[in-house]
Amino acid sequence: MTMEIIFVTGKGGVGKSAVAAALAMQKAQSGRKTLLVELGRESFYQNALNLSAVSYHGVTWPGFPQLEGRFTLALWSGPECLKEYALYLLKIESLYRLFFENPVTRTLIQVAPALPELSIMGKATSGPRRVGPALNYDTIVIDAFATGHFMALLRAPLGMAEAVRFGPMGEQSRSINKVLSNPELCKYVVVAFPEELPVVEGLELAQDIQQTVGIKPTLVMNRWQEISASVLQEHSDEEYLQRFQRHLQRLEQRQNELLALVKENFLPVMLPQIFEVDFSKVVTALTASLSEVKL
Numbered sequence: 001m002t003m004e005i006i007f008v009t010g011k012g013g014v015g016k017s018a019v020a021a022a023l024a025m026q027k028a029q030s031g032r033k034t035l036l037v038e039l040g041r042e043s044f045y046q047n048a049l050n051l052s053a054v055s056y057h058g059v060t061w062p063g064f065p066q067l068e069g070r071f072t073l074a075l076w077s078g079p080e081c082l083k084e085y086a087l088y089l090l091k092i093e094s095l096y097r098l099f100f101e102n103p104v105t106r107t108l109i110q111v112a113p114a115l116p117e118l119s120i121m122g123k124a125t126s127g128p129r130r131v132g133p134a135l136n137y138d139t140i141v142i143d144a145f146a147t148g149h150f151m152a153l154l155r156a157p158l159g160m161a162e163a164v165r166f167g168p169m170g171e172q173s174r175s176i177n178k179v180l181s182n183p184e185l186c187k188y189v190v191v192a193f194p195e196e197l198p199v200v201e202g203l204e205l206a207q208d209i210q211q212t213v214g215i216k217p218t219l220v221m222n223r224w225q226e227i228s229a230s231v232l233q234e235h236s237d238e239e240y241l242q243r244f245q246r247h248l249q250r251l252e253q254r255q256n257e258l259l260a261l262v263k264e265n266f267l268p269v270m271l272p273q274i275f276e277v278d279f280s281k282v283v284t285a286l287t288a289s290l291s292e293v294k295l
Contacts, residue, residue, distance in 0.1 A: 001032070003127045003185065004143045009150040009209075010191035011201045015222040017044050018279070019191045019271065021145035025247060026062070029287070032138035036061070036073050038056065039120060039144055039153075043075045048279040056080050063280055072137075078116020080159035081123040087295060088132045091198035119158035122172060125179040131172070147205055154180065154212055181213045187295055188217035194224060194255045194260075206266060218295060219266040221259070223273040225251055269293050 008020035017038070024036035035058065038044060043054040049062055058074035061067065124142060127135040144150050157180065161173035179185055188209050192202030199221075206217045262268050274285045 001138050003135075003137065004139050005124055005128075005185060006139065007144045007150075007154075008141065008189045008191065009144045009146060009205065010220075011198050011205075012146045013081045014191045014193050014198050014202075016146070016191045017048075017143050018282050018286055019189070019220055019222055021045070021283040022271075022290055023189065024139070024141040025064075025067070025283060025287040026293075027139040027141065028061075028067045031070075033070050033136070034072070034139045034141065034248065035135070035137040036071070037124070037140060037142045038073075038075050039077070039142065040075070040089055044143075045073055046075075052120050055220070056084075066246065068089075076123060078119045078266070081119035085122060085132050085185045086117050087117065114152070114156035114159055117153045118160055118173065120153065121157050121158060121176050121180065125176050125185075128179050128182075128185050129175050131175070135257060147201060151205070151208055152214070158212070163258065181215065183215045186213070186215065188213070188215055189220055189295065190217045191220045191222050191224045194257065199258045203262065216266070217270060219262060219268045220271055221262065221268045222271045224270045224272055225255065 001185075006023060008016055008023065010016045020038075021036060024034050026032040036045075038054070043051075045051065046054045051059065051062065053059070054073055054075045055078060056074060058072040060069075061071040061073050064071065065122070123132070124140065126132040127137070127140070145153055157173045157176040161170055162176055164170035164173065190202050190206045192198040202219060205220055209215070209217050259268070269290075269291050271286055274282045276282050276285065
């Protein structure tokens with residue numbers, strides 16, 4: 001079974017993490033051993049799911065014993081990815097501390113452009129490249145950084161490959177970029193919701209991704225409001241009904257205008273607004289909505 005890597009990104013606040021979790025759950029339910037990764041030093045899922053901690057090496061997604069062993073959640077940061085790779089190469093931790101934990105090297109690492117991003121991308125693509133510790137998963141879904149920071153993450157290997165023409169650093173950067181540009185291995189999902197700024201920014205981001213890696217992303221329209229007459233039947237006050245009807249008409253018109261804009265270049269996936277405060281229930285509902293979508 002070929003490993004697949006799915007990057008999920010979008011403007012902050014569009015429901016990126018919920019969509020990433022739903023995609024990961026969908027893959028796990030289909031029988032694929034799935035790792036959901038969030039990037040950074042602090043875990044969103046830890047608070048959303050009331051977990052004691054989310055570790056670098058992963059914890060089981062709670063509440064679904066039938067998926068135990070097939071649905072793992074992890075938190076990766078640039079320094080941790082770099083440390084793991086360095087230890088893999090040097091084999092001995094004392095050598096790692098000698099080379100990487102002295103003040104001079106630590107300062108160089110902190111100021112080195114794109115090194116944290118390069119380390120994360122090296123970890124994400126290590127399976128297909130057969131480099132570093134084994135990642136024994138069929139699918140890796142990465143809840144990636146938002147918009148501009150994601151493009152810095154995506155461009156890091158390409159920039160390093162252009163800057164360093166020879167030696168191991170250049171070779172590793174080129175091999176990372178080769179995986180990121182392979183549509184058989186990598187997929188990209190841009191999440192937006194039907195308001196002008198998220199849609200416009202999502203379209204620009206999707207186009208930047210396509211220009212950078214040559215792969216057309218899937219654009220997900222999250223929180224899509226289905227407008228139907230049955231909604232109005234839940235109320236009997238005539239004045240309220242008229243005001244609510246005008247609101248729904250304006251909402252439908254705005255959504256359709258934004259949908260037409262998106263459809264000029266992308267075939268979007270529509271995910272409904274989930275009226276639920278329990279994050280686990282939101283993810284479960286979105287997973288059901290994704291059941292007919294193939295990524």
